[in-house]
Amino acid sequence: MPDYSVAVSELPHAIEWKDGELYLLDQTLLPQQELMEQQRTVEQVWQAIRELKVRGAPAIGIAAAYGLCVALKDRVNLSVNEFIKMAKEKAAFLDSARPTAVNLSWAMKRMVARLDQVPKITSRQLYESLIEEAEKIHAEDIALCQGMGKMGAPLIKDGMGIMTHCNAGSIATSATGTATAPMYMAHQNGVRFKVYANETRPLLQGARLTSWELQKAGLDVTLITDNMAAHMMATGQIDMVIVGTDRVAANGDVANKIGTLGVAILADYYQIPFYVACPSSTIDMETACGRDIEIEERSGDEVTTIMGKRIAPENIKTRCPAFDVTPNKLVRGIITENQIITAPYDEGLREFFKGKENG
Numbered sequence: 212m213p214d215y216s217v218a219v220s221e222l223p224h225a226i227e228w229k230d231g232e233l234y235l236l237d238q239t240l241l242p243q244q245e246l247m248e249q250q251r252t253v254e255q256v257w258q259a260i261r262e263l264k265v266r267g268a269p270a271i272g273i274a275a276a277y278g279l280c281v282a283l284k285d286r287v288n289l290s291v292n293e294f295i296k297m298a299k300e301k302a303a304f305l306d307s308a309r310p311t312a313v314n315l316s317w318a319m320k321r322m323v324a325r326l327d328q329v330p331k332i333t334s335r336q337l338y339e340s341l342i343e344e345a346e347k348i349h350a351e352d353i354a355l356c357q358g359m360g361k362m363g364a365p366l367i368k369d370g371m372g373i374m375t376h377c378n379a380g381s382i383a384t385s386a387t388g389t390a391t392a393p394m395y396m397a398h399q400n401g402v403r404f405k406v407y408a409n410e411t412r413p414l415l416q417g418a419r420l421t422s423w424e425l426q427k428a429g430l431d432v433t434l435i436t437d438n439m440a441a442h443m444m445a446t447g448q449i450d451m452v453i454v455g456t457d458r459v460a461a462n463g464d465v466a467n468k469i470g471t472l473g474v475a476i477l478a479d480y481y482q483i484p485f486y487v488a489c490p491s492s493t494i495d496m497e498t499a500c501g502r503d504i505e506i507e508e509r510s511g512d513e514v515t516t517i518m519g520k521r522i523a524p525e526n527i528k529t530r531c532p533a534f535d536v537t538p539n540k541l542v543r544g545i546i547t548e549n550q551i552i553t554a555p556y557d558e559g560l561r562e563f564f565k566g567k568e569n570g
């Protein structure tokens with residue numbers, strides 16, 4: 212019987228809540244420096260999300276949930292009504308940090324909803340119930356990662372080459388990641404396979420983060436530049452692609468880090484299965500299709516520089532969409548915590564949530 216438990220404590224952590232204080236791993240410094248930075252204000256948490264100090268869809272939802280607690284820590288003397296009003300304002304503020312990953316607004320809605328579910332006796336009690344909710348979101352994410360690992364690991368066979376894009380790993384979540392969860396589980400169960408991590412320009416999450424965390428965990432990981440993906444597939448070195456996602460629309464279209472669409476089209480051309488792994492909190496049934504997903508446009512500085520060093524002429528025009536949308540027809544399956552959902556996605560996703568409601 213395979214062992215599906217992975218020692219989460221041994222993996223790098225992006226988020227810590229300790230003695231009522233929030234600490235975030237500054238991922239912009241990796242892999243050179245591992246710095247846990249205390250978050251003292253809600254503005255600092257907003258900035259950390261905006262600047263990708265904390266990043267990855269599930270992680271920004273969890274960080275924002277704790278960020279709301281940071282915002283309200285010194286407001287427990289407010290009246291209950293004023294406290295609730297302020298909580299809603301700060302939740303909206305945190306939600307504005309980045310638009311594409313639905314986990315951010317999902318977490319903020321859940322935190323605000325908690326205020327309606329508890330007796331409104333004192334602001335301190337409301338504050339404590341918000342901490343409880345943030346800790347719950349955090350703890351649940353560990354179980355979700357475990358579930359995705361369990362569902363996805365059997366897809367990975369001895370000798371396979373698996374490509375991934377961006378970082379959908381432990382530091383993008385609170386445990387074994389989304390795309391990496393099946394990899395960690397298969398590795399733990401003795402399956403021997405290679406992971407090819409695309410570097411992921413412009414901010415190099417593949418080069419700086421995925422290759423770092425997988426290497427640290429003892430997986431066989433090889434870093435390639437983004438423009439090597441076609442060659443690796445054409446020469447038979449890739450058997451499967453697994454990526455994470457920031458938002459899945461109700462029809463199964465998938466938004467993920469810029470460059471994912473190109474990888475999916477290549478995988479289709481070379482008949483390589485392309486899987487997406489995500490927890491249910493990343494599936495947005497209120498967004499009908501990929502066209503309706505807001506794609507974050509970031510500063511052109513991310514294109515004209517690499518790690519702070521300018522590589523392009525002054526005054527060059529740039530574009531910097533941070534995500535792209537892969538149409539559902541290119542997706543072989545969506546690996547969730549409970550099942551692998553396959554086409555037709557509109558029906559599959561509806562049934563998935565119906566199943567959850569019915570327990």
Ligand code: MRU
Pocket residue numbers: 263266267268269312376377378379380383384388389390416454455456457467468469533
């Ligand atoms: O801009 P980022 O680094 O936050 O983008 C992250 C991604 O695109 C990940 O693939 C996605 O959030 C899945 S994380 C488990």
